Amino acid sequence: MDKTNHNVVINQQELDFIAGLEHESNENDGPLNDSEVFVTNAELSFFKHFSKADSVGVVAQYGNHRLFFPIEFNTDEQGLDSMAFAPPQIFEKGTHDRSWRLIPKQELILIDRQGQPLPYKLRDISFSGLSLQASDTEIELPTELEDIYLKIPEHPKIPLNGRFSRYINPGTVAFELDDMSQQGNRTLREYLYSAHQMLNKPKSLLPEY
The missing domain is CATH 2.40.10.430 (Thrombin, subunit H)
Structure with missing residues (x-):
């Protein structure tokens, strides 16, 4: 039986805020994935608060298509915390989204x-x-x-x-x-x-x- 997800939707203002959190990597670091966002400990604590939800992510809507990008919280070998947008679930809007x-x-x-x-x-x-x-x-x-x-x-x-x-x-x-x-x-x-x-x-x- 399918379980209903209670998605935490981030609005455009919050999305702009996330985009502003990206930091330059150290010289020894490799190139970043376009979906990866580095944040400070305080900022990460704020977003991890939402990790208790069934799912948390960013919703983008184009016409009758809705894309839900789940947010993943990661820690690398150096202990650096980051957030990343996982590949989305894509829906078609209608009387009942599918x-x-x-x-x-x-x-x-x-x-x-x-x-x-x-x-x-x-x-x-x-x-x-x-x-x-x-x-x-x-x-x-x-x-x-x-x-x-x-x-x-x-x-x-x-x-x-x-x-x-x-x-x-x-x-x-x-x-x-x-x-x-x-x-x-x-x-x-x-x-x-x-x-x-x-x-x-x-x-x-x-x-x-």
């Missing part, structure tokens, strides 16, 4: 544990669900996600776990994703975010990963 779904290109394939292609193709995918379409009318569609992996270019295969949602038509079935590994979930959100940037503007206003 996860933004990507109709993927051929570069996304479904494979089994041995890496062999499966006789299904992705009809669409979001960070919370997907729908499978049989590549042939004689192929029986699964009723659960088992021994099915998603292969994103230049990334390890991601095991997909989920539960049956509904039949869209006799040749297509929808699933809700759950129990995905933390790294797998992040990789999927990064890919969806990158695809969303390519399809929607303004790209330059949003952080890169």
